[in-house]
Amino acid sequence: MASYLQIADDEKGHELDLFCIPRHYENDLDKVIIPHGLIMDRTERLARDIIQDMGGHHIVALCVLKGGYKFFADLLDYIKALNQNSDKSVPLTVDFIRVKSYCNDKSTNSVKVIGGDELSNLRGKHFLFGLQDIVETGRTMQTLLSLLGECHPKMVKVVSLLVKRTPRSSGYRPDYIGFEVPDAFLVGYALDYNEYFRDLSHICILNDGAKEKYKV
Known part of the structure; x- marks a missing residue:
């Protein structure tokens, strides 16, 4: 079972005026639920766990765009630092895939994969590492894992910064989890609402x- 930091349903969060919030978003947010510093600390610990588990094996780090790009970049920075300063190291190459499953604040019943035709380049890789920003229903990652399975990688491990507690979940859980979060619509750290x-x-x-202001 993956270990993670749980954000409770009754978590009061933090007042916006305690943090540096861009002026153009000040009236759009209820509260800060995970400050940037806590994200970075947890991401560094995930990097340590990955190095410990995977050290010595070649990993293809597959980023799920667009929401995963910030987590992907920060996690890889920590892995690179550990590669330079610890006994274990992980050879890394990177690749990208884009998925879309939201319209406004609702998860749709379909998962659109953009760039899936390039996954054949991953055939037979020893360790394949999907990096995602958030797992909600689990359908997006299950669709992606099905596509990856067609390429016959030797092993697939998934890391997600967030997993949402929701009755809409299929029950899917990633191998590595940063935070388990309440069933609320979260934005920031590359998580978007209609690209904002x-x-x-x-x-x-x-x-x-x-939600109404930025609705499409």
């Missing part, structure tokens, strides 16, 4: 007014 809020450093809860 990716430039927010902290993970925050979006308020209802913003």
